[in-house]
Amino acid sequence: MDLPAKFWAEQDFLGGRAARSFVVVLRTIGCRWRRCTMCGYWQESGTPQSPEALVRQFEFAIRKLKGRCYAEPPEILKIYTSGSFFDDDELPPAVRAEILDRAAELGVRKVVVESRPEFITPERVRACVEHSENLEVAIGLETSDDFIREKFINKGFSLKDFLRAAKVVKGEGASLRTYLLMKPPFLSERAALEDVVRSARAVAFSDVISLNLCNVQRNTFLEKLWQERCYRPPWLWSAVEALKRIKEFYRGVLISDPVGAGSQRGPHNCGRCDRKIAAAIRRFSVTQDLNVLAEPTCDCMEHWLKILGLEELTFCVVPD
Numbered sequence: 001m002d003l004p005a006k007f008w009a010e011q012d013f014l015g016g017r018a019a020r021s022f023v024v025v026l027r028t029i030g031c032r033w034r035r036c037t038m039c040g041y042w043q044e045s046g047t048p049q050s051p052e053a054l055v056r057q058f059e060f061a062i063r064k065l066k067g068r069c070y071a072e073p074p075e076i077l078k079i080y081t082s083g084s085f086f087d088d089d090e091l092p093p094a095v096r097a098e099i100l101d102r103a104a105e106l107g108v109r110k111v112v113v114e115s116r117p118e119f120i121t122p123e124r125v126r127a128c129v130e131h132s133e134n135l136e137v138a139i140g141l142e143t144s145d146d147f148i149r150e151k152f153i154n155k156g157f158s159l160k161d162f163l164r165a166a167k168v169v170k171g172e173g174a175s176l177r178t179y180l181l182m183k184p185p186f187l188s189e190r191a192a193l194e195d196v197v198r199s200a201r202a203v204a205f206s207d208v209i210s211l212n213l214c215n216v217q218r219n220t221f222l223e224k225l226w227q228e229r230c231y232r233p234p235w236l237w238s239a240v241e242a243l244k245r246i247k248e249f250y251r252g253v254l255i256s257d258p259v260g261a262g263s264q265r266g267p268h269n270c271g272r273c274d275r276k277i278a279a280a281i282r283r284f285s286v287t288q289d290l291n292v293l294a295e296p297t298c299d300c301m302e303h304w305l306k307i308l309g310l311e312e313l314t315f316c317v318v319p320d
């Protein structure tokens with residue numbers, strides 16, 4: 001089967017402006033860990049693929065995207081696997097090199113890949129940097145707090161592991177993108193807000209920080225909590241507040257794509273303002289202009305402010 005798991009076009013921020021970006025999610029054997037409480041990406045993985053089939057998946061996605069989305073080629077190419085780009089069992093080294101060579105032929109200005117820290121070694125990163133002038137490695141740290149990451153997310157690595165991998169990435173001349181998770185399970189709205197701001201401060205050396213707003217994926221532990229009404233995805237107001245506060249001290253590129261915004265499973269406010277707040281967050285991500293976050297308002301902001309205070313006094317989620 002030579003079909004990738006997913007592919008789409010989006011915008012990102014590069015060189016001071018919005019940039020065309022292609023995202024390709026290759027279907028590999030998937031993440032080796034697959035135990036994070038909020039993650040259902042293992043459902044996108046498949047049977048082992050031959051090196052040729054993996055490259056064909058990539059070619060298929062690029063062909064479709066070129067025909068469908070833009071007359072001009074992408075400036076950023078994100079090559080994901082719902083796992084780790086540097087895991088040799090997912091993508092053998094020769095496949096990584098081949099795909100990066102093809103990305104270079106497209107003339108992209110930046111390639112973004114993702115990996116857990118344990119697969120990030122100087123040799124693997126160096127080999128890829130040789131095939132890609134402007135490589136960015138994204139690591140899902142989620143939070144700088146080891147307790148939250150271990151007990152609530154079950155991520156399976158420590159801040160120390162992340163820092164080692166980050167040093168390797170930077171040391172080999174690649175740039176670093178750090179994912180932070182807004183509202184892991186078992187945190188109140190306020191605690192989640194404080195956690196993500198604190199985490200951004202701890203990883204402010206990252207070239208890009210991506211604030212990932214937690215959404216409820218199917219067949220996950222988080223879904224069970226959500227069904228039991230013990231979890232509510234973050235308010236979009238919390239995301240806006242976090243972006244404003246992080247931007248005060250962070251000099252790198254700060255982005256957030258509110259996936260599933262407005263749905264009960266995704267980050268949401270009252271239902272009336274979700275669309276415009278999500279649009280403002282997306283606009284901020286491709287402009288870095290804080291003014292766009294100040295524009296939209298809604299009565300539900302009062303309700304959100306109350307929840308920030310009230311939830312600390314309860315033992316479960318305050319309903320909408």
Ligand code: SF4
Pocket residue numbers: 031032033034035036039040041042082083116140155
């Ligand atoms: S490491 Fe990433 S892909 Fe693997 S289970 Fe955790 S969140 Fe999912």
Ligand SMILES: [Zn+2]
Pocket residue numbers: 269270271272273274298299300301
């Ligand atoms: Zn509202």
